[in-house]
Amino acid sequence: MPSTPPELATKDISAWIDFLRTAEIPVLKITAREIARLKEDEEKLSARAITATVMNDPMMVFRVLSYSQQHKSKQQLQDLLQVEQAILMMGTTSFFKNLPTDFLVEDILKNQLTALMHLLKLIRRAHRAAHYASDWATHLSDMHAEEVRTAALLHDLSEMLMWCFAPDQMNQIHKLQNLDKTLRSSSAQQHVLGFKLLDLQKELVEAFQLPPLLSKLMQDGVGKEQRVRNVTLAVNLARHSSNGWDDAALPDDYSDIADLLRMDLDRVMRIVGVPENA
16 A cells, blocks of 8 residues: 555556555544443444444445445345445445444644645535435435435535645645635646546546446536436535625525526525525
């Protein structure tokens, strides 16, 4: 396993994919603590109890789903897009044995507190996006709302991993955007990293053999089918509202969401939690 990430000088997306393919993916300290607590009473443990803890950590969700895909039995004909299904199939003993949680985000970023702060903020934003996507899927009578929730939660996975493994570069991107509010994220990423995080995400999904449907739901595309639009709009709303409810992009978000849910703007603003004075 590579001990260190690729050097900044390479700016080579394939080098990053090679590194991430074999690197241990870290988890949050609270995830490790909760899973250790659950393991103490493994005989009485349910897959649902494990799932509740796993879903709090996008990187642990990614580990579970990618492991499940790469260790499918010959009898398993369908891809597993839901964490609880994946844990049921592998069993609790296999889960604890093959998905250890001793590599912690807080340890690798102990000297990078600014990067850790940005990563935790990004994870909170991912949870908001997942909540929106799941809520809207239920409103639209989507029988598989959990899949939409998972796709929204993992939408910015590549950015999370780069905050873990390339904190200096990610801090540089953040500073560039603070200095120039008109600078697009993709342009800053291309300048500093040599590639866009969206492109890294696509290659990451392919390298880890995530289910094609999940990959499709994670791709931006407002003009596409309902479930893809749901995820895209949820991610957009979570991102823009994290800048404050006065963000200039929010009115367009509300309009797009109203179109998706077929409801008026006032109701959309109420259900997504826009403050009355915003």
